[in-house]
Amino acid sequence: MTDDVSRLLEQLGQPDLEYRVFADKVETPGYWPIFRLIHAHPALARLPGAQRRSYPAERAAPSGEGWSGADRRVGGPGKLFRRYGEAQAPAAPEPEAPSDDIRGLLRRLSE
Amino acid sequence: MIVLFHSPKGGVGTSAVAANLALVLAERGVFVTAVDLTGQGALALCLGDSSGVIDRSRQAEGDAAMIVAGVRVMAPGADRTAAEIVAAIQSHEDEDGDGVVIVDIGSGDRHALDLLLPLAALRLCVLTPDPAALAALPLVYRDVQATRDDRTFFLLNRVDDRxxxxxxxxxxxxxxxxxxxxxTIRRDEAVGEALAMLETLASFAPASAALADFRAIAGRLVPERADAAQPERGIA
Incomplete structure (x- = not known):
């Protein structure tokens, strides 16, 4: 128990309170574009963690964290307004799976 | 041992960090001299000084020296030449072999930094976890020889994981x-509140989280001495 915690418990009159120090979590920081610039900066190449980290391509906002309150309530950005048109519009066809077959692509274009 | 405090970004609390580390080193029984090269007088204020020069009987090479909360504070005037500033700092270092001279350098004062870097045992760069400080990080290594990298360390101030x-x-x-x-030093309102109360952090908020962090960092800089004296409260 650190000194500051023991002093605090003493001031609170709770010296017998059970206290546990949790180990630091190993965290992965969220993605911010400035991180990529800093990691790639040549002036910082001599730092221990420079260039060691590789960032994936631009990541989408994870699990709705960046959505506004209205978007979060309806399940995603834009759905708040999109749903008004869904009742009248016919069901959209299922998008075709992407294919590398050039003949298939030409056939779809000609239809 | 000369320790330079400098940040590539202003407003990150370099003077407060330098002052509080000076105080916790003094409470460990270390003879500490704090040199303010910022020209702002913030270092003395962060040490809890409310009335300017306290003890003019202790003069060092013509520079006004005062004792604040067990720390000798020196603020060379703007008219001092670079050589005079270096000589004054070295004279403090030589007085006691295991003393620490803490030098607070303004973020834009590249000249003073370049002048004192060859003399320093450590250069402590203070950062805060915000994008502007992060963007300024490459400036730390601008024009610095690789052979001096091993003296450069960092302190992360005002950390708030919320x-x-x-x-x-x-x-x-x-x-x-x-x-x-x-x-790292946790964000702690008590640091600013102690400043506003013209008190040291230890006297104003003994259970402060930031104070515990300062003490932990001081322990890494200088091992605790068995004959450590208790810090003087307020202004000596």
Whole structure:
């Protein structure tokens, strides 16, 4: 128990309170574009963690964290307004799976 | 031992960090001299000085020296030449072999930094977990010889893991700086409140989280001495 915690418990009159120090979590920081610039900066190449980290391509906002309150309530950005048109519009066809077959692509274009 | 405090970004609390580390080193029984080269007088204020020069009987090479909360404070005037400033700092260092001279350098004062870097045992760069400080990080290594990198360490000030961006930047910096990160100081209102009360952090908020962090960092700088004296409260 650190000194500051023991002093605090003493001031609170709770010296017998059970206290546990949790180990630091190993965290992965969220993605911010400035991180990529800093990691790639040549002036910082001599730092221990420079260039060691590789960032994936631009990541989408994870699990709705960046959505506004209205978007979060309806399940995603834009759905708040999109749903008004869904009742009248016919069901959209299922998008075709992407294919590398050039003949298939030409056939779809000609239809 | 000369320790330079400097940040590539102003407003990150360099003077407060330098002053509080000076205080906790003094409470460990270390003879500490704090030199303010910022020209702002913030160092003495952060030490709890409310009335300017306290003890003019202790003069050093014509520079006004005062004792604040057990720390000798020196603020060379703007008219001092670079050589005079270096001589005054070295004279303090030579008085006691195991003393610490803490030098607070303004963020824009590249000249003083270049002048004193060859003399210093350590250069401590203070950062805060915000994008502006992060963007200024490359300036730390601008024009610095690789042979002096081993003296450069970092302190992360005002860390608050409740804020998402700050938490992410702090985590990123821990990974980037590795063992160059000497310590982190939690964001603590008591630091500013002690300043406003013209008191030291130890006297105003003995249970302060930031104070515990300062003590932990001081322990890494200088091992605790068995004959350590208790810090003087307020102004000596």
């Amino acid at each position: 804020l998402r961006l700050g938490r992410d930047i702090a985590t990123m910096l821990r990974g980037l700086l590795g063992d160059r990160l000497l310590g």
